């Protein structure tokens with residue numbers, strides 16, 4: 001549902017406020033708030049089990065949060081409370097697209113066909129939902145050629161144009177990941193959510209992924225990603241949010257987060273009692289660098 005609250009800064013695309021998610025006796029997310037800025041790459045990181053996927057699932061409608069508000073602020077100024085929308089409307093109306101940890105392409109269809117299927121809704125609308133429309137309506141022909149153009153645009157960006165007519169299942173793993181991202185971009189999202197896009201990629205594929213993600217951002221879309229690969233996070237993110245045990249422990253630029261003693265401690269598995277010591281050591285190292 002769109003609503004008329006215009007108090008949100010127009011540079012903010014996503015605002016998560018006081019999000020909590022309980023699974024039985026486990027508070028997986030506990031009063032978590034953060035903002036993602038329009039036109040930026042925001043990374044959500046944290047140790048295993050910190051709650052990253054749960055946050056993603058709340059944003060994309062797979063879970064209904066126990067508490068909290070998730071506002072998507074479109075460039076037009078239209079706002080959507082995602083926790084109140086069914087997942088298909090989060091994609092269609094709020095314009096939030098996502099990819100998953102495991103690849104979900106139609107492996108028997110060609111690369112191009114995968115991208116056309118993603119635009120099925122637009123094409124069917126243009127056909128007037130009739131066979132005659134599919135066969136003859138000028139609006140359908142126009143929509144069809146625009147869909148092909150859009151597919152070609154993203155295939156070029158992802159360096160996949162040469163493979164357009166090959167079955168998607170024949171592509172190497174890294175290329176399949178990029179194709180999935182192209183498929184999500186063909187739905188015209190304002191916010192693209194990526195769940196561990198670099199998982200299982202070799203260094204060359206990881207580099208190609210970074211190039212694609214940067215070019216999506218430079219095209220004006222906003223990205224939110226969960227990623228374990230710190231080299232990807234630190235190289236491409238504009239903003240990093242760190243979760244531990246369902247709570248935010250750090251939020252800032254990659255440099256800020258990288259040097260935050262709480263983050264270092266969380267990743268090294270340091271106990272609370274030792275935290276002061278780690279903070280002291282990190283500050284001493286940082287001091288020595290100046």
Ligand SMILES: Nc1ncnc2c1ncn2[C@@H]1O[C@H](COP(=O)(O)OP(=O)(O)OP(=O)(O)O)[C@@H](O)[C@H]1O
Pocket residue numbers: 023026028046047048049050051052053054055
């Ligand atoms: N559907 C569910 N039912 C019960 N517990 C769940 C469910 N989904 C997640 N959890 C629990 O919530 C906590 C957070 O899990 P989540 O998968 O969100 O963490 P994560 O940060 O994405 O972890 P990873 O990096 O390992 O993927 C974990 O303790 C997990 O066991």
